[in-house]
Amino acid sequence: MAVIIVIDDEHLQQEILKTILEDEGYEVHAASSAEEGLELIKTLNPDVVLTDLKMGGMTGVQLLDTIPDDIIKPAVIIMTAFGTIPSVVEAMKKGAFDYLTKPLEKDVTVIAVKKAVERMELLKENIRLKNALFEKFKMDGIIGRSKKMSEAMDIVKKVTPTMVTVLIYGESGTGKELVARAIHYNSPGKTGPFTAINCAAIPENLIESELFGYEPGAFTGATHRKIGLFESTDKGTLLLDEIGDLPFLTQTKILRVLQDKEIRRLGGKDSIKVNVRIIAATNKRLEKEVSAGKFREDLYYRLKVVTVELPPLRERKEDVPLFVSFFIDKYNQEFGKRVKGASEGAIKAFMDYHWPGNIRQFESVIERAVLMCDTDIVNLNDIRGELHLPASETAITDMQIPEKGINFEELEKELIKKAMLKANNVAAKAARLLGMSYKTFWYRLEKFGIQTDSSKEDSPP
Ligand SMILES: Nc1ncnc2c1ncn2[C@@H]1O[C@H](COP(=O)(O)OP(=O)(O)OP(=O)(O)O)[C@@H](O)[C@H]1O
Ligand SMILES: [Mg+2]
Structure with a gap:
């Protein structure tokens, strides 16, 4: 329920407003002076304040100035007697939401309050988001x-409090965009916009209009003015993703923006100041692109001052267990599951795998495993398909030892029989399947009295 404070030195006026607004379903508190009202504002954190303009003591306009900054500022509606326009203008300049002239009209008052409440709801929603x-x-x-x-993150943490340009290098799925966003949302410009443009995904002829915008008539089909990303991201962060794919001519223009901090819309005459932090990301080695003549050397030098190099997952296998629990937690929450962890076999498989899609691939493997998992542990079975593991590897690593224990000889015999079956009774092949020498294998065949297809075999030398 929205909370409203009514401030007026006339008791009757307080009572009337209270009745009207309580009828509308609001929680209403009244104060007889701006000073008293301010105390209520501090303790109740109201959505809307309706205040008289002239009272004994502080005026309604002065009250606007004294509402502390550490609360979400309520929408203030100034109530004023007819003929005090200059004060109203001053109040509106100081950030009052609206004004009402006395004597108040019920309907007008209710509508003004309703609008103010709606504005506050939007504002709060925005803050929540x-x-x-x-x-x-x-x-x-x-x-x-x-x-x-850790080395990469050390650099990230150093540049975050500044508005310096950053170049992020990393293979696909290593977290370039995640890091770019983290830099933005922890930087001095964090309340400003974050936008990203994928230079590889936008056709060459469109990329400049996306970035710089255009004026009507700039080219055939430009019927209206378009604001580009540099302008709409003012006071925020623009991620130029896959910058290695930026057309050569556009590179020149980007260099100019970095140097002069201004842009010109396509077909426009005036330069427009922009204050945008640039983060560039690439999975191409830009120095190679420079040698190949595809990337401007001067832009490269300008960008690479601070380079964050995100390692591929295969070069940081020690992080695998961290990712396992991080993503299992995440998808437990998402799917309402209670998976506790991954089996030793699964972790080993994760460690051994080369992860061409890096963290993105890892995340989707765990997502699927958590979803599919029938027990409280992610087993090799849950991930085998994803990692293209051979079945035998799965069988052995995931094998459970039952409570009553196992008879090792029986197990050995079973395995040998199975290997023979799989090898079409060719002992040499079966031996290979079990990683045994032919001689050792043959010895066991004899021991367990397992028949071989003698037509295909010689006895061991
Ligand atoms: N270090 C990390 N910690 C947690 N999650 C991560 C990490 N790195 C990447 N991820 C997650 O992996 C996924 C891929 O990350 P992101 O999109 O940032 O990669 P990218 O380098 O931009 O990939 P691409 O080059 O394919 O665009 C995202 O869901 C991201 O949240
Ligand atoms: Mg990306």
Whole structure:
């Protein structure tokens, strides 16, 4: 329920407003002076304040100035007697939401309050969303304690409090965008916009209009003005993703923006100041692109001043267990599951795998495993398909030893029989399947009295 404070030195006026607004379903508190009202504002954190302009003591306009900054500022509606326009203008300049002239009309008052409440709901929603973003992209949401990742994060943490340009290098799925967002949402410009443009995905002829915008008539089909990303990201962060794929001519223009901090819309005459932090990301080695004549050397030098190099997962295997629990937690929550962890066999398989799609691939493997998992542990069976593991590997690593124990000889015999079956009774082949020498294998065949297809075999030398 929205909370409203009514401030008026006339008791009757307080009572009338209270009745009207309580009828509308609001929680209403009254104060007889701005000073008293301010105390209520501090303790109740109201959505809307309706205040008289002239009272004994502080005026309604002065009250606007004294509301502390550490609360979400309520929408203030000034009530004023007819003929005090200059004060109203001053109040509106100081951030009052609206004004009402006395004597108050019921309907007009109710509508003004309703609008103010709606505005506050939007504002609070906005703050909630922003906070969720800050939470989502906090630095410790970036997993990794390996040496290479720690080195990368050391650099990230150093540049975050500045507005310096950053170049992020990393193979696909190593977390380039995640790091770019974390930099933004922890930087001085964090309340500004974050936008990303994938230079590889946008056709060459469109990329400049996306970035710089255009004026009507700039080219055939440009019927209206378009604001580009540099302008709409003012006071925020623009991620130029896959910058290695930026057309050569556009590179020149980007260099100019970095140097002069201004842009010109296509077909426009004036330069427009922009204050945008640039983060560039690439999975191409830009120095190679420079040697190949595809990337401007001057832009490369300009960008590479601060380079963050995100290691591929295969070069930071020690982080694998961290990712396992991080993503299992995440998808437990998402799917309402209670998976506790991964089997030793599964972890070993994760360690051995080369992860061409890096963390993105890892995440989707765990996502699927958590979803599919029938027990409280992710087993090799849950991930085998994903990692293209041969079945035999799965069988052995995941094998459970039952409570009553096992008879090792029986097990050995079973395995040998199975290997023979799989090898079409060719002992040499079966031996290979079990990683045994032919001689050892043959000895066991004899011991267990297992028949071989003698037409295909010689006895061991
Ligand atoms: N260190 C990390 N900790 C937690 N999650 C991560 C980490 N690195 C990447 N991820 C997650 O992996 C997924 C892929 O990351 P991201 O999109 O940032 O990669 P990318 O390098 O931009 O990939 P691409 O080059 O394919 O665009 C995202 O869901 C991201 O949240
Ligand atoms: Mg990306």
